[in-house]
Amino acid sequence: MREEDVETPALLLDLDAFEHNLDTMAAFLAPTGAKLRAHAKTHKSAVVAMAQMRRGAIGQCVQKVGEAEALAWGGIPDILVSNEVVGPKKLARLLALSGIAKLALCVDGLEQIAAAEAAAEAANHRLSVLVEIDVGGARCGVRPGPEAVALAERIAASPHLRFGGLQAYHGSAQHIRGLEERGAAIAQAAEDSRRTVEQLRQRGLDCPIVGGAGTGTFGFEVASGIYTEIQAGSYAFMDADYARNTTPPPFRHSLFVLATVMSRAVPGVAVVDAGHKAIPTDSGYPTLWERPGLRYTGASDEHGKIEIGDGAAPALGEKLRLVPGHCDPAVDRYDWYVGVRKGRVECLWPIAARGAMQ
Amino acid sequence: MREEDVETPALLLDLDAFEHNLDTMAAFLAPTGAKLRAHAKTHKSAVVAMAQMRRGAIGQCVQKVGEAEALAWGGIPDILVSNEVVGPKKLARLLALSGIAKLALCVDGLEQIAAAEAAAEAANHRLSVLVEIDVGGARCGVRPGPEAVALAERIAASPHLRFGGLQAYHGSAQHIRGLEERGAAIAQAAEDSRRTVEQLRQRGLDCPIVGGAGTGTFGFEVASGIYTEIQAGSYAFMDADYARNTTPPPFRHSLFVLATVMSRAVPGVAVVDAGHKAIPTDSGYPTLWERPGLRYTGASDEHGKIEIGDGAAPALGEKLRLVPGHCDPAVDRYDWYVGVRKGRVECLWPIAARGAMQ
Numbered sequence: 001m002r003e004e005d006v007e008t009p010a011l012l013l014d015l016d017a018f019e020h021n022l023d024t025m026a027a028f029l030a031p032t033g034a035k036l037r038a039h040a041k042t043h044k045s046a047v048v049a050m051a052q053m054r055r056g057a058i059g060q061c062v063q064k065v066g067e068a069e070a071l072a073w074g075g076i077p078d079i080l081v082s083n084e085v086v087g088p089k090k091l092a093r094l095l096a097l098s099g100i101a102k103l104a105l106c107v108d109g110l111e112q113i114a115a116a117e118a119a120a121e122a123a124n125h126r127l128s129v130l131v132e133i134d135v136g137g138a139r140c141g142v143r144p145g146p147e148a149v150a151l152a153e154r155i156a157a158s159p160h161l162r163f164g165g166l167q168a169y170h171g172s173a174q175h176i177r178g179l180e181e182r183g184a185a186i187a188q189a190a191e192d193s194r195r196t197v198e199q200l201r202q203r204g205l206d207c208p209i210v211g212g213a214g215t216g217t218f219g220f221e222v223a224s225g226i227y228t229e230i231q232a233g234s235y236a237f238m239d240a241d242y243a244r245n246t247t248p249p250p251f252r253h254s255l256f257v258l259a260t261v262m263s264r265a266v267p268g269v270a271v272v273d274a275g276h277k278a279i280p281t282d283s284g285y286p287t288l289w290e291r292p293g294l295r296y297t298g299a300s301d302e303h304g305k306i307e308i309g310d311g312a313a314p315a316l317g318e319k320l321r322l323v324p325g326h327c328d329p330a331v332d333r334y335d336w337y338v339g340v341r342k343g344r345v346e347c348l349w350p351i352a353a354r355g356a357m358q
Numbered sequence: 359m360r361e362e363d364v365e366t367p368a369l370l371l372d373l374d375a376f377e378h379n380l381d382t383m384a385a386f387l388a389p390t391g392a393k394l395r396a397h398a399k400t401h402k403s404a405v406v407a408m409a410q411m412r413r414g415a416i417g418q419c420v421q422k423v424g425e426a427e428a429l430a431w432g433g434i435p436d437i438l439v440s441n442e443v444v445g446p447k448k449l450a451r452l453l454a455l456s457g458i459a460k461l462a463l464c465v466d467g468l469e470q471i472a473a474a475e476a477a478a479e480a481a482n483h484r485l486s487v488l489v490e491i492d493v494g495g496a497r498c499g500v501r502p503g504p505e506a507v508a509l510a511e512r513i514a515a516s517p518h519l520r521f522g523g524l525q526a527y528h529g530s531a532q533h534i535r536g537l538e539e540r541g542a543a544i545a546q547a548a549e550d551s552r553r554t555v556e557q558l559r560q561r562g563l564d565c566p567i568v569g570g571a572g573t574g575t576f577g578f579e580v581a582s583g584i585y586t587e588i589q590a591g592s593y594a595f596m597d598a599d600y601a602r603n604t605t606p607p608p609f610r611h612s613l614f615v616l617a618t619v620m621s622r623a624v625p626g627v628a629v630v631d632a633g634h635k636a637i638p639t640d641s642g643y644p645t646l647w648e649r650p651g652l653r654y655t656g657a658s659d660e661h662g663k664i665e666i667g668d669g670a671a672p673a674l675g676e677k678l679r680l681v682p683g684h685c686d687p688a689v690d691r692y693d694w695y696v697g698v699r700k701g702r703v704e705c706l707w708p709i710a711a712r713g714a715m716q
Contacts, residue, residue: 007447009715041659063660083660086620086631086675089365108623111674132623139661140621140629171658262444263498265466265490271498273444276640276687278715282657299640300529301399301686302421302441302715303497316469317444328659329634333690335713355693357367357636357660 001345008260009278011334015341017254026055034222039233044353046074065090066356072101081105091119104128106167120160128164135189137171144192165209168193174216190224239327241283256321272304280329289321359703366618367636369692373699375612384413392580397591402711404432423448424714430459439463449477462486464525478518486522493547495529502550523567526551532574548582597685599641614679630662638687647679
C-alpha cells in the first residue's frame with residue numbers, strides 16, 4: 001500500500017528517519033559513561049522498545065504501571081517506573097510483573113516507602129526503589145541533600161526494598177529555548193545530584209543509578225559525568241516543539257499525523273480531518289511537512305484549519321503530513337503506528353500502552 | 359464499589375446529574391418546534407445515545423464514519439454525519455450501514471456531491487445529503503444563498519441522492535462569553551438560514567432539515583423558529599468552559615476525571631496522576647469539584663500540578679474530581695464511563711467510538 005492510500009487521520013512512522021534517530025543516539029552515547037534507558041511514555045510500544053534495546057539501551061522507563069505491563073508482557077526485561085506509584089492495587093500489579101522483568105520505581109516520601117515495603121513483602125520480592133529529587137521542576141521529588149539521604153536510608157533499612165539510586169529529571173528544562181539557559185539549568189541539577197551522591201556515600205550508601213535527562217538536554221547530563229542513565233524518549237520521533245530546541249546530535253522528524261483535506265469551500269482555507277482528537281495542541285499547533293505556504297492555524301475537535309499562502313493550495317482529498325507539536329500525547333491518541341518507508345507501508349506496530357493511564 | 363475505590367485516572371459519570379441534564383433538555387424542547395438530534399461526537403457511546411432517544415431525541419449527529427458505525431451497530435436508527443466525508447472508502451463504509459440505519463451526510467462542494475452519488479449508486483441506495491452553509495465559523499460550508507441553492511439543486515438532480523436540508527452550525531459562537539454577542543451571532547446565522555430556505559422554495563426545493571446549535575447557543579436557534587434540529591452534545595455532561603457561559607436552562611456537571619494525589623513532596627503543591635494524556639487543556643485547565651482552595655495550574659504528560667490554598671491540603675492518595683475544561687476530547691481519552699450514583703459505582707458503559715477518528 002502507498003502512503004497516499006492510508007486512511008486518515010493516521011499516525012505515520014517514517015522508518016528511515018526513525019532508525020536514523022535510534023542509530024544517532026546509540027552512536028552518541030557509546031563512547032560515554034552513560035547508558036540509554038529510553039522513555040516508553042513517548043512510544044508506548046514494546047516494538048519500539050525492542051528496536052532501542054537492540055541498539056544498546058539497557059532498559060526502559062515508564063510513568064504508569066499499565067505501561068510497565070504492556071512492556072513486560074512484550075518481552076522487555078528491565079523497567080523503571082520513573083514516577084511515584086500510589087495505591088496498593090497499583091503496587092500489587094507492578095510487583096506481579098517481577099517474575100518476568102527487573103523492576104524499579106520512585107518515591108518522594110516516607111508513606112510511599114512503607115507502601116512499597118508492604119507490597120514487596122506481600123509479593124515476597126525485593127524491589128528496587130529510587131528516590132526522586134526535585135532538581136528544578138517543582139513537581140515531584142524531595143529536596144536534594146539530607147532529605148533525599150533520609151529517604152534512601154529508610155529504603156535501605158526496609159527488608160524487602162533495595163535502594164536503587166536517584167531520579168533527577170528536570171522536565172521543565174527540556175523546553176527552555178536558549179541553549180545556554182538550558183545548560184545552566186542542567187548544571188544545577190547535576191550539582192544537586194553530585195552533592196546528594198556524595199552525602200549518600202558518607203552514610204555508606206552506594207548510588208547505583210542517577211537517572212534523568214530528556215531530548216532537550218541529554219548532552220548536558222552526559223557531559224556532567226554524574227548521570228548514569230539517560231531517559232530521553234522524544235529523540236526517536238522528534239516533534240515541532242523539540243525542533244525549536246536545536247541541540248546536537250541532529251534528529252529527524254519521523255512521526256507524523258497524516259490528514260486529508262476535507263473542505264475547500266472557504267476562500268484561503270483548507271480544512272483537514274485532524275483536530276484536537278487527532279493531534280495535540282498543548283505545545284503549539286502542528287507544522288506542515290514539506291508544504292511551504294501552508295499553516296495550521298486553528299483546531300476544533302475534528303477539524304484543523306489551514307491557511308493557504310501564495311501558490312500552495314492543496315486539493316480536496318489531498319493528504320498532508322502534520323508534524324505534531326508534542327509527540328507523546330499524539331502517540332497516545334492512536335492504536336497503531338503505520339510504518340512507512342520511501343512512500344510504501346511496511347508495517348503496522350501496535351501501540352499496546354495507548355490509554356494505559358493507570 | 360465506592361467511588362473512592364475506583365482506580366485513577368478514570369472518567370466518572372455522575373448519573374443523577376446526567377439524567378437531570380437529559381430530562382432538562384427534553385422538557386425545554388418539548389413545547390417548541392425543534393427536535394433534538396444530539397451530537398455523539400461528545401459522548402461516543404450508543405448507551406448515552408439510547409438514553410437521549412428514550413427522552414425524545416429523533417436521532418444522533420456524528421462527525422466521523424467510525425462514530426456512525428459504533429452507533430449503528432449499537433442500535434441507533436437515525437444518524438446524520440454533520441460533516442463532510444471525503445474519500446471513496448469512507449463513503450462506502452457509510453453506505454454499508456444503510457441496511458440498519460437511516461443515514462445522511464453533509465457536503466460543501468460539487469466534487470463531494472459527485473463522490474456521494476457514485477458511492478450511493480454503487481451501494482444501490484438513495485442517500486440523504488445536506489448542504490453545509492458557513493454561518494460565521496469560516497471553517498466548512500459554502501456561503502448561504504445562491505451558492506448553497508446551486509449545490510442543493512445538484513443533489514436533487516442526482517439519481518441516488520436526496521436533498522436533506524441545510525447544516526447551519528455556528529461552532530465558534532458557542533464559546534462567545536457575552537450572552538448578547540452570542541445571541542447576535544445566532545440571529546445572523548438564523549437569518550442566513552431563513553434566506554437560503556426561501557430561495558430553495560423559490561426553486562421548488564423543500565428543505566426538510568435546518569440543523570445546528572450547540573450547548574452554548576441552542577436557546578437562540580430554537581427561538582428563531584427556523585432551526586428544526588438541535589445538535590447540542592455537551593449539555594449532557596457540561597464542562598468548565600461551558601460553565602463559564604451561563605445560558606438557561608441550567609445543566610449540571612456530570613462528567614469528571616477522578617485523579618489521585620501522588621506526591622506531596624513540594625511545599626504548597628499536590629501532584630495528581632492526571633496530565634495531558636488524561637484530561638484536555640485546549641479550553642483551559644480543569645477545575646476542582648467542591649474543593650475550594652485547590653487550583654489546577656499546570657499539566658505535563660502524566661502529572662497535574664495543584665496549588666494548595668489555605669486550609670485545603672489534600673492527603674497523599676486522596677482522590678479528587680476534576681471538571682474537564684472541554685468534555686469532548688476528555689471522553690475520547692477513555693474506554694469506559696464509570697457511572698456513579700451517590701458515591702457508589704452503578705455501571706460501566708463502553709465508549710465504543712473512542713478513537714474513531716476515521
